[in-house]
Amino acid sequence: MLVKQISVFLENKTGRLAEVTGTLGSNKINIRALSIADTTDFGILRLIVNNPAMAYQLLKEQGFTVSETDVIAVEIDDSPGGLSRVLRLMDENKINIEYLYAFLEKKEEAALVVFRVEEIERAIETLQKNNITVLKGAQVYEL
Amino acid sequence: MYFSTELETIERNELEVLQLERLQQLVKRVYENVPFYQEKLSELGIKPDDIQSLSDLQRLPFTTKQDLRDQYPFGLFATSRENIVRLHASSGTTGNPTVVGYTKNDIENWKELMARSLTSYGATPSSVVQNAYGYGLFTGGLGVHYGAEHLGATVVPISGGNTKRQIKLMQDFGTEVLCCTPSYALFIAEVLEESGIPRESLNLKTGVFGAEPWSEKMRQEIEDRLQIDAFDIYGLSEIMGPGVAAECKEKDGLHIFEDHFIPEIIDPDTCEVLPYGAEGELVITTITKEGIPLLRYRTRDITRLTIDPCSCGRSHVKMKRVTGRSDDMLIIRGVNVFPSQVESVLLSIGDTEPHYLLVVNRVGTLDTLEILVEVSESMFSDKIKRLEQLERKIRQELDSILGIAAKIRLVEPKTIERSEGKAKRILDKRKI
Numbered sequence: 001m002l003v004k005q006i007s008v009f010l011e012n013k014t015g016r017l018a019e020v021t022g023t024l025g026s027n028k029i030n031i032r033a034l035s036i037a038d039t040t041d042f043g044i045l046r047l048i049v050n051n052p053a054m055a056y057q058l059l060k061e062q063g064f065t066v067s068e069t070d071v072i073a074v075e076i077d078d079s080p081g082g083l084s085r086v087l088r089l090m091d092e093n094k095i096n097i098e099y100l101y102a103f104l105e106k107k108e109e110a111a112l113v114v115f116r117v118e119e120i121e122r123a124i125e126t127l128q129k130n131n132i133t134v135l136k137g138a139q140v141y142e143l
Numbered sequence: 144m145y146f147s148t149e150l151e152t153i154e155r156n157e158l159e160v161l162q163l164e165r166l167q168q169l170v171k172r173v174y175e176n177v178p179f180y181q182e183k184l185s186e187l188g189i190k191p192d193d194i195q196s197l198s199d200l201q202r203l204p205f206t207t208k209q210d211l212r213d214q215y216p217f218g219l220f221a222t223s224r225e226n227i228v229r230l231h232a233s234s235g236t237t238g239n240p241t242v243v244g245y246t247k248n249d250i251e252n253w254k255e256l257m258a259r260s261l262t263s264y265g266a267t268p269s270s271v272v273q274n275a276y277g278y279g280l281f282t283g284g285l286g287v288h289y290g291a292e293h294l295g296a297t298v299v300p301i302s303g304g305n306t307k308r309q310i311k312l313m314q315d316f317g318t319e320v321l322c323c324t325p326s327y328a329l330f331i332a333e334v335l336e337e338s339g340i341p342r343e344s345l346n347l348k349t350g351v352f353g354a355e356p357w358s359e360k361m362r363q364e365i366e367d368r369l370q371i372d373a374f375d376i377y378g379l380s381e382i383m384g385p386g387v388a389a390e391c392k393e394k395d396g397l398h399i400f401e402d403h404f405i406p407e408i409i410d411p412d413t414c415e416v417l418p419y420g421a422e423g424e425l426v427i428t429t430i431t432k433e434g435i436p437l438l439r440y441r442t443r444d445i446t447r448l449t450i451d452p453c454s455c456g457r458s459h460v461k462m463k464r465v466t467g468r469s470d471d472m473l474i475i476r477g478v479n480v481f482p483s484q485v486e487s488v489l490l491s492i493g494d495t496e497p498h499y500l501l502v503v504n505r506v507g508t509l510d511t512l513e514i515l516v517e518v519s520e521s522m523f524s525d526k527i528k529r530l531e532q533l534e535r536k537i538r539q540e541l542d543s544i545l546g547i548a549a550k551i552r553l554v555e556p557k558t559i560e561r562s563e564g565k566a567k568r569i570l571d572k573r574k575i
Contacts, residue, residue, distance in 0.1 A: 007525035009518050011555050037527045041552050042518075044525055063557045065518045069525045098526055116525065 001124045002070045003137045004052035005114065008045040009065040012038065020045060023062050029055050032143055033114060035101035046101070048073075048114060050141045071116045072124060073140045075133035078104065078111045086113065086132060093126045095119060105143060112140070146262040146294065147255065150402050151457050158458065159197055162405055165430035167194050170203070173436055176221040179214055180204075180438065200405060200428060201416055205439045208241060211381060215239035219435050222246060227434055231380050232280045233479065243282075243380050244434040250289065252431055253383050256400050257290020260389030263398070263455075264349050264374045266320050268295030271346075273313060275323035276354065277477070278302045282384030283354050287322045290386060296320070303327060306334045310345075317346040324477050325357040325365060325373075329508035332368035347371050353378065353385055354477045355510075356465060362394075375464060381440055382427050388462055393454055396461030403431045406460060407439070408448050411469035422447045424469045425462060443470045471569060473503060475510045478547050482568035485514060488540045492533065493522045500559045505573040512549040514541070517556050 010016045017036075024031060024047075033048040049055045052068065059066045076082040083102070090097060098116040105112055112135065117123045127134050145151045153161070171191040173180040183204040184190070193199065211219060216239070220227065227244040245253065266272060272291040278284030284302060291298045299316055301309060303323065309331060312318065321328065328350055335342070350365060353376035365373045377397050378385035387404060388397035399406045404427050408417045411424040425442045445467040448460050473480045482501055489497040498517040503510060514537070522533055534551045541549050560567060 005525065007523075009523050009530075009553070009555060011553075011558070016555075039527060039531065042530070042554075044527060044530070046525060063555075065520055065523045065556055067520065067523050067525060098528075 001072065001134050001136060002120065003048060003073045003114065003135070003140050005069045005071045005116070006047045006049060006052055006055050006059065007067045007069055008047070008059055010036075010043045010045050012041060012043060017045065019062070020059065020064065023058055024049065024055055027054070027058055029058070032140060033101065033103040033112070035099075035114075037099065046099075046114075048103075048140060052141070069116065070120055071114050072120060072127075073135040074113050074115060074127060075105075075110045075135060076113055078109050082111065083113060086127070089126065089130055089132070090115075090117075090123070093122075095123045095126065112143075144262050144265070144267075145457070146259040151259060151398075151400075151459065153402065153458055155458055158401055161402055162430060163194075163197050165402075166197065166200060166405065166428070167191070169428070169430050169436055170194050170438070172221055172433075173438060177219055179210070179219060197405075200407070200439070203428070203438045205414065205426065205441050206437045207441050208381065208443075211241040211243075212239045216242045217244065219437070220244050221436050222433055229285075230280075231282050231285075231384070233380060241381060246433040249383075249432055249434045252403060253286060253386060254289045254293035256383070256403065257286055257386035258294040259400065260376055260386045261291060261294050261296065261320070261351065263389045263391050263457075264320070264351055265372065265392070266291070266294060266296055266349060270294075270296040270319045270349075271299065271316050272296045272320040272322060273299040273301060273309065273316070273318040275301055275303050275309060275321065275327060276385075281477075282378070282380045283477075286378065286384035286386060287351070291320075291322075306331055307338070310335060310338070310340060313347060314340075314344050319346055320349045320351060321347060321369075321371070322351040324354050325352040325361055326355060326476070326505070326508045326510065328352055328365050328369060328373070329361070332365065333508060336368070342370055350374065351376050355474045358464070377462065377465070379442060379444075381435075381437065382429055382442070383432070387427070391453060391455035391457060396449060396463050398453070398455075398457045398459040398461055399427075399448075401459040404429055406448060406462065408446070409441075411441075411443075411445075419448050419450045419460075422466070425465075441469075443468050443472060445469055473501065473569060473571065475503060475512050475547055478545060480512070480545055480547070484544055485541065485568075488537060488544060489516060491540070492536060493519055498556070498559045498561075499568065500570055501568060502570045503573055510573065512547060513552060514549050515552050515554050515559060517559055518553045519556070 030050045035046045037044045100115045102113045174191045226246045229245040233241040274287045276283030350371045350373040362373045374390045377388040388399040390397050407426040408423040417423045425444045426439050429436050444465045446465050447463045500515040502513040537551045
């Protein structure tokens with residue numbers, strides 16, 4: 001049920017993001033989802049890719065500061081109120097969300113939301129108990 | 144004008160007699176009272192009686208700042224704690240601060256030398272002296288204070304900061320002599336100009352500036368903007384504090400008070416003693432101090448000594464303006480900063496050896512310190528919060544150790560230039 005996310009430290013300098021995506025692209029690594037959190041001086045690039053282990057290795061070799069983090073990918077209805085339902089559930093169960101970002105599934109009428117939470121096992125359990133689909137890593141990489 | 148005419152204009156041969164006598168007493172004193180020196184002298188096979196001429200000074204061991212730290216707190220004191228009437232200490236370092244102690248007699252001598260310095264700049268017993276050096280463990284404030292009182296001047300012990308109030312008191316008290324760091328003098332000038340206070344409302348004539356490096360260009364600027372005579376003063380707590388050396392009206396080098404200190408210039412790499420005129424590291428032996436007398440203290444300050452007769456009539460050698468350091472110490476807003484201090488803070492936070500760079504700049508009149516830290520994998524987190532905490536922690540720990548606020552900037556690995564051999568830890572962009 002865990003999805004590996006690759007996080008990369010980036011200074012706010014022109015061209016840095018292009019270097020990351022360039023490295024991944026030329027090695028046939030496909031980006032499934034991406035988000036950037038930034039401050040004045042630096043940003044953190046978060047990536048879900050089809051081959052996280054290889055992406056991690058490649059970026060590391062390129063001299064980037066990289067880390068691998070476990071996140072969860074949750075399928076929600078791509079309709080008004082879909083995200084809200086999941087968030088309310090998390091809130092009711094006191095599951096603290098560090099950050100989240102969303103992306104759309106291509107074929108089905110569903111959206112995927114990536115959650116980074118402290119208590120990952122409990123979060124999965126809670127979501128599943130309430131009939132919310134939590135995707136396996138392999139499912140997400142192959143989207 | 145002299146404060147102690149006889150001693151300040153003493154003939155060189157008479158001075159040398161006095162110096163030798165005091166040097167002999169000094170070596171005897173440290174040999175008998177400081178185990179550290181007894182051991183060092185014994186290792187070199189030197190007995191106090193072996194000091195027969197001033198050239199024997201060169202046989203004596205050097206003392207370093209590290210020695211003071213290693214002997215923390217009182218290991219280098221040559222008298223019992225009961226005889227110490229005052230303690231000063233450096234702002235603190237990664238390890239131990241350097242502590243210095245003064246006997247009553249030491250304070251008397253310090254007062255005397257500081258009074259000589261002020262007189263050399265033109266201050267008189269009727270002057271009002273505004274002392275904007277920091278009071279406290281730092282030697283600047285109290286050193287100037289006691290000296291100015293000893294001269295008989297009127298002291299305004301205002302310490303640093305609160306610039307509007309500084310200016311008001313200058314106006315109201317008719318301050319003639321301002322003592323502070325040169326960058327603070329420029330800041331006062333700025334505030335004066337901004338607030339539109341007419342220069343004529345001030346009675347300011349003289350500035351006594353030290354505790355940080357400055358240049359002729361900066362002197363010119365201070366003199367133009369504040370319309371005063373600006374003088375350089377030299378000192379360091381290990382030797383005494385302000386008043387080890389002072390400029391005269393010639394403004395071309397500082398007379399080192401040689402009846403209390405014997406200066407030498409050495410090659411910092413080979414430790415070979417260099418002749419007058421050669422540039423090198425200043426080494427000072429304190430020949431009258433009782434509390435913490437030092438043999439051949441390596442100041443790490445780079446300068447030159449000249450012995451040419453001076454038009455002011457003082458016979459003591461002159462040292463030129465300090466042009467740099469033979470170690471990597473930085474002076475930022477009067478605070479001594481070593482890259483190693485930054486390094487130990489970073490080491491205590493991450494678990495890998497950090498790459499970092501200290502970038503020093505001068506914005507307006509204020510020195511700024513920015514520290515670039517390469518983010519290692521052990522420091523990195525996918526959470527912004529965590530990285531911001533890291534920045535804050537580094538900033539707070541540095542602030543508590545150095546006493547100055549630095550901006551921390553996290554940078555990507557390998558972005559700080561690697562150099563062959565010794566790592567480059569400092570980028571000093573100040574145009575002093």
